[in-house]
Amino acid sequence: MNRATTGAPRIRQRTGKVRGGTITLAHGSGGKAMHDLVDDVFVGAFDNPALAPLEDQARFDLAELIRQGDRLAFTTDSYVVDPLFFAGGNIGELAVNGTVNDLAVSGARALYLSCAVILEEGFPLSDLRLIVDAMQQAAATAGVMFVTGDTKVVNRGAVDKLFINTSGIGVIPEGTNIAAQRARPGDKVLVNGYVGDHGVAILAARDDLALDVPIASDTQPLNGLVSRLLAVCPDIHCLRDATRGGIATVLNEFAQAANVCITLNEPTIPVREAVWGVSEILGLDPLYFANEGKLVAVVPAAYAGAVLAAMRSHPAGADAAIIGDVSASPEGCVIMHTAFGGERIVDMLVGDQLPRIC
Amino acid sequence: MKFVDEFRDPAKARVLVDNINTLVRRIPLCATRPLQLMEVCGGHTHSIFKYGIEQMLPDCIELVHGPGCPVCVLPMGRVDDCVALAERPNIIFTTFGDAMRVPGSRKSLLQAKAEGADIRMVYSPMDALRIARDNPDREVVFFALGFETTMPSTALTILRAEAEGVENFAVFCNHITIIPTIKAILDSPELTLDGFLGPGHVSMVIGSEPYQFIARHYRKPLVIAGFEPLDILQSVWMVLNQIAEGRSDVENQYQRVVPDRGNNPALAAVSKVFQLRAFFEWRGLGSIDHSGVRLQDGYARFDAERKYPVPNLKIADPKACQCGEVLKGAIKPWQCKVFGTACTPETPMGSLMVSSEGACAAVYSYGRIDLVDVLRAREAAKPNAPREQQT
Numbered sequence: 017m018n019r020a021t022t023g024a025p026r027i028r029q030r031t032g033k034v035r036g037g038t039i040t041l042a043h044g045s046g047g048k049a050m051h052d053l054v055d056d057v058f059v060g061a062f063d064n065p066a067l068a069p070l071e072d073q074a075r076f077d078l079a080e081l082i083r084q085g086d087r088l089a090f091t092t093d094s095y096v097v098d099p100l101f102f103a104g105g106n107i108g109e110l111a112v113n114g115t116v117n118d119l120a121v122s123g124a125r126a127l128y129l130s131c132a133v134i135l136e137e138g139f140p141l142s143d144l145r146l147i148v149d150a151m152q153q154a155a156a157t158a159g160v161m162f163v164t165g166d167t168k169v170v171n172r173g174a175v176d177k178l179f180i181n182t183s184g185i186g187v188i189p190e191g192t193n194i195a196a197q198r199a200r201p202g203d204k205v206l207v208n209g210y211v212g213d214h215g216v217a218i219l220a221a222r223d224d225l226a227l228d229v230p231i232a233s234d235t236q237p238l239n240g241l242v243s244r245l246l247a248v249c250p251d252i253h254c255l256r257d258a259t260r261g262g263i264a265t266v267l268n269e270f271a272q273a274a275n276v277c278i279t280l281n282e283p284t285i286p287v288r289e290a291v292w293g294v295s296e297i298l299g300l301d302p303l304y305f306a307n308e309g310k311l312v313a314v315v316p317a318a319y320a321g322a323v324l325a326a327m328r329s330h331p332a333g334a335d336a337a338i339i340g341d342v343s344a345s346p347e348g349c350v351i352m353h354t355a356f357g358g359e360r361i362v363d364m365l366v367g368d369q370l371p372r373i374c
Numbered sequence: 375m376k377f378v379d380e381f382r383d384p385a386k387a388r389v390l391v392d393n394i395n396t397l398v399r400r401i402p403l404c405a406t407r408p409l410q411l412m413e414v415c416g417g418h419t420h421s422i423f424k425y426g427i428e429q430m431l432p433d434c435i436e437l438v439h440g441p442g443c444p445v446c447v448l449p450m451g452r453v454d455d456c457v458a459l460a461e462r463p464n465i466i467f468t469t470f471g472d473a474m475r476v477p478g479s480r481k482s483l484l485q486a487k488a489e490g491a492d493i494r495m496v497y498s499p500m501d502a503l504r505i506a507r508d509n510p511d512r513e514v515v516f517f518a519l520g521f522e523t524t525m526p527s528t529a530l531t532i533l534r535a536e537a538e539g540v541e542n543f544a545v546f547c548n549h550i551t552i553i554p555t556i557k558a559i560l561d562s563p564e565l566t567l568d569g570f571l572g573p574g575h576v577s578m579v580i581g582s583e584p585y586q587f588i589a590r591h592y593r594k595p596l597v598i599a600g601f602e603p604l605d606i607l608q609s610v611w612m613v614l615n616q617i618a619e620g621r622s623d624v625e626n627q628y629q630r631v632v633p634d635r636g637n638n639p640a641l642a643a644v645s646k647v648f649q650l651r652a653f654f655e656w657r658g659l660g661s662i663d664h665s666g667v668r669l670q671d672g673y674a675r676f677d678a679e680r681k682y683p684v685p686n687l688k689i690a691d692p693k694a695c696q697c698g699e700v701l702k703g704a705i706k707p708w709q710c711k712v713f714g715t716a717c718t719p720e721t722p723m724g725s726l727m728v729s730s731e732g733a734c735a736a737v738y739s740y741g742r743i744d745l746v747d748v749l750r751a752r753e754a755a756k757p758n759a760p761r762e763q764q765t
Contacts, residue, residue, distance in 0.1 A: 225497065292375050299420075299730070356603045357384040358426020360740040366719040 032056050039139040044169025054167060057144060058131070061152040062162040066128065074128065074163035076185075081127075085187035089124035091115060092183040100147065100177060102221035104213075104232030107180060108150030110308055113237050114259065115184040116158045120239035121255040121311055123194045123246055124186030126158060131165040132181040137172045147178070158237035160184070192246060196273035198253040203342040204320035205278060206313045208241060208333035210234070211263050212291040215305030219294065227297075231290050236309035241332040245313065248326045254314035257307070261365050264303035266312045267340075267350045268364045280340035280352040280362065304365050314342060381602030382425070390607040391430050397614045403568075404434040410566050411435065411613055412703055414556060415573035416443030416731025417601050423740035425603040431610065438703030439733030441555055441659060442573050444520045444548075445472045446725045446732040447701070449655045450689040452548055453478035458685050459515050459546060459678060460491040466509060467493045468502035469517040472729045477722060479689045499531035499545070506535070506543035515678045519548040523575040525667070526640035529647035532669070532676050546678040547668050550654060552576050553584050554665040560592045564704055569613040571606065572598035574628040579644075581636030582626050589622045600628040647673055657691065657725055658698030697724035700733055707734040714738060 032052030034043070042049040059067065066074055081088070095111040112129065119126040131151065135144070155162060213234040220229040238257060245252060254274075258266045263285075271278045287302045295302045309332060315323045320338055327333030350362040398404045413419060419439045422428055428437055441447050453476050460467035460483060467483070474484045474495065487493040492512075496502050499516050506514035518528040528545060535543045552573060559565065572585055577598045588596050595616035599609035609627045616623060626632055647670060654666025669677040678684070691697065695717070696710040707713055707726065717723035719735050726732035730739070 289375050292378070296375070296378060354425050355384065356382050356425040356427075357387050358430055358603075360423060360426045363739045363741075366739075 034141060037141050039135045039137060039141060039144065039169055041137050041169050041171070044135070044167060050167065054165075057141075057148050058133075058162075058165055058167070061148045062131070062155070062165075064161045064163070066161055066163040067165075074130075076128070081187050084125055085189040085192075087124075087188040089119050089122045089186040089188050090183070091118040092181065093118060095180040095182070096176070097218065098176060099218075099221050100143065102233055103217045105235045105308075106147055106150050107178065108147035109154045109235045110233075111180040111182045112151050112154035112158060112160070113235050113308060114257075115182040116154075116160055117238045117257040117259075117309070117311070119184045119186035120237070120242040121194065121257050122186070122188055123192035123242065123252070123255070124188045125243070126160050126184055126186040126237075126239045128163045128185045129155065129160050130181075130183045131162050133165070133167050134175050134179045134181075135167065135169045136175050136177050137169055139178055144178070147180075151180075154237065158239055189246075191250065194252050194255050196254050196256065196270050197275075199270045199274035199276050199278070199314045199342050200253060200316075201276060201342055201344040202317050203253055203314045204317050204338050205267070205280070205340040205342065206315065206320065206324060206327065206336060206338050207258075207263060207286065208238070208311055208313075208327050209309075209335035210286045210288045210291070211258070211307055211310055212287060212295070212302035212305035214259075214308040215262070215302075216291050216294045218306070219298075225298075227294060229290050229294055231288065231294075234307055234309040236332050238309060238311055238332055241327065241330045242311070244326050244330050245323055248322045249315050249319040251319070252313060252315050252323070255311055257309075257311045259308060260306050262302070262304040262306060263310070263312050264301070264350065264362050265365060267362065270312070270314060271350050272348045274342075275347045277343045277346050277348075278340055278350045279343060280350065282352050282355040284337050285339045286335050286337050303362060317341070378602070381600070381604045383604065386604055387430065387607060390604065390611055394435075394607070394611050394614060395432055397611065397618055398432050398434055400618045401614065403617070408434050408436045409568045409614070409617065410438050410703060411569045411571060411610060412438040412440045412559075412567050413571040413599070413606075414440040414442040414552065415571075415576065416446065416729065417575065418571055418573075418599060418606060419443070419733055419736050420731045421601050421603060421606055423736040426740075427603055427606055430607070435610065435614075438567060439700070439707070439736070440570075440703070441559070441656070441701045442521065442552065442576075443726075443729050443731040443733075444524075444550060445476055445729040446697070447550070447555075447656045447659065448473070448476060448519065448548060448725060449657045450477070450479050450691065451655070451685075451687050453482065454480060454689060455684045455686060456483055456517055456546065457481060457486045457491075459682060460486050460493050462513075462682060464513055465492065465682075466505055466512050466514045467491065467517065468496045468505060468514060469493065470497075470519070471495045472731075473517060473519065475722065476725055476728050499528050500534070503531050503535055503540060503543055506540050507538075510542060512542065514543050515682075516543070516545050517548070518545045519550075521550055521552050521573070521576045522579040522644070523573075525549050525644045525648065526579060526637070529640075529643040532647050532673055533643060535676060536673070541675070544676050544678040544681050545669065546684075547648075548666070549648065550656070550666045551650075551664070553580075554662050555656065555659065556585075556588065558659060558662045558665075559702060560588065560594070562702055564702065567594065567703060569594055569617060570596040571609050571613065572596045572624070574598060574600050574605075574632060577626075577628065577632045577636070579637050579640050582624050582632065582634045583636070585624045589624050593622045595622045596624050598624070598626045598628050598632055600631065646670070655688065658701045660698075692723050695724040697726045697734075700726055707737040710734070 032055035327336035502516035648667035726734040
């Protein structure tokens with residue numbers, strides 16, 4: 017029907033409801049079904065003033081941003097975790113916390129996120145609602161807003177169930193200068209809690225291992241923690257969230273970027289007993305397991321005690337510990353004093369951690 | 375963690391190291407040359423590097439990392455056979471994760487998988503059998519490899535497949551036996567070994583009896599060792615004690631796991647399903663008589679080598695690769711011409727660089743700290759090497 021000739025009002029109706037229990041190609045077609053999906057599932061959950069106009073882009077007031085700092089931080093990340101649901105969360109929480117954390121470790125105040133979802137035809141609508149609700153809850157917890165988004169549906173088999181991309185924008189306060197190459201001899205290395213939980217939770221959620229482990233993903237936003245750390249130590253040298261590749265990878269990145277040696281003291285690294293158990297059984301190393309709510313901080317030694325106390329006073333850092341220190345040489349290396357009394361190099365991971373056979 | 379921490383107690387380690395230091399002063403040979411002890415098993419190699427045990431020992435003790443990593447001694451031709459099987463239509467090729475990255479002459483299983491072959495990582499042969507059951511219209515091949523440790527599980531899986539009448543399941547058998555290989559090393563003219571740490575998990579199956587010839591005929595002490603760091607230190611002390619007392623016996627440090635007579639039900643399943651091959655090719659060591667097994671004729675229908683055409687070509691190792699000399703203890707990993715340059719864990723040339731139990735990968739990844747300078751020097755010597763930034 018031609019609206020111009022019938023005189024129907026050209027006001028977009030925003031009361032769409034998705035019909036049926038599964039996603040079909042029609043939901044990505046750009047037509048009525050897609051609008052219903054966007055309205056019902058995404059806009060319904062994310063509802064906020066910046067999203068409300070539903071233009072093709074989000075618009076920000078520059079003056080307001082400038083009041084908060086002197087640089088923008090901009091980051092993007094794609095989420096393809098399998099399985100989508102696991103102990104402690106789902107892909108939706110990861111998609112928010114992962115991007116918020118990438119902003120937070122620059123010292124930025126995380127503000128706005130985008131949400132792009134690629135769905136496989138046949139995906140259950142009820143699962144999509146669970147995931148989007150988890151995204152909204154995580155965004156509310158982290159104090160960020162979804163301000164723009166996109167939805168695509170592809171043929172069965174063209175993606176595995178659902179992929180999410182989120183990008184994020186934050187503002188870095190004046191004077192904050194956190195960078196990997198700033199690690200200096202004498203600095204202390206801290207981590208905000210138990211390492212390896214997320215990696216083990218995902219391993220356990222895959223049924224091929226038949227592991228029954230009481231470990232939940234550690235997915236959590238770190239922006240609140242980081243702002244508390246900056247309050248007690250404005251001159252934090254390095255911060256990075258230790259996701260894929262674990263804390264070992266982040267430490268190697270620091271050591272190489274700053275051309276310093278980082279020495280870890282194995283007994284001080286917080287690892288849950290069940291995570292140790294899984295590592296022992298599979299011949300893997302918890303230092304390389306993924307985390308989704310852990311950061312590694314390098315701070316001047318004089319501030320280490322204050323930063324540790326600040327971490328422990330925050331729910332996201334209750335089990336924090338000082339795990340090592342920075343020295344001048346051998347440059348570019350991470351070394352660990354083992355609990356047993358030996359010493360070894362902790363290298364970058366090559367490929368996936370493969371289980372040993374005997 | 376219970377039953378783990380007890381075997382990693384640093385205070386006990388210091389006592390053992392003190393005792394080892396006292397003991398070596400009683401061994402006159404130590405004053406003339408370093409004593410060479412071979413740990414046969416890759417699991418030991420891994421532990422030694424992971425816990426930094428080598429630096430805890432006195433300089434006059436050298437640990438030689440033996441051939442006991444099944445992935446490391448797999449000849450290139452067998453990897454090519456795996457790839458050929460995996461690339462056949464309708465095949466699901468199942469393998470332990472370690473074997474995925476071992477380079478063949480054309481490609482690794484990981485590359486074949488990326489190019490479209492249906493290759494799946496499993497944790498046990500029973501997983502492979504389950505895949506066969508779940509996919510009755512596909513043919514499933516399990517890449518069986520390992521020493522006596524993993525032989526029983528392959529044997530039991532085949533017996534289960536037979537009992538259940540699963541016909542779309544076969545095994546590409548690369549199981550090898552440790553004893554003929556130790557003998558081959560002992561017969562090698564360049565041998566300088568003074569004693570052995572015997573493989574704990576293999577011994578759990580075969581017991582301690584099969585090693586007696588090493589002590590009696592070759593007069594070398596052997597101590598069957600566990601895999602925890604205290605196990606290894608204690609076993610080193612036990613070998614040294616034998617040397618100090620002029621004895622060569624087979625002793626069992628790993629008594630909590632290894633019965634002297636082995637595991638009879640496991641051995642029964644193994645001898646029911648497997649028979650010795652006349653010879654088997656080892657990477658770096660060449661052909662060794664009676665060092666591999668194949669399926670008994672009665673189980674031929676589960677034998678991938680008889681069920682499908684397999685190229686079975688002998689492929690020479692890359693010329694620059696010195697895996698064989700490292701395996702025999704003739705050179706240290708870092709003395710190999712390509713260690714850390716052409717051959718790294720990212721681009722392994724030799725199989726010792728692939729598995730975390732391989733001596734070269736262990737040295738490279740966990741490395742002795744003093745190697746940092748060796749690697750730096752090599753990096754700098756590379757043509758067009760990027761200059762290090764001065765800070």
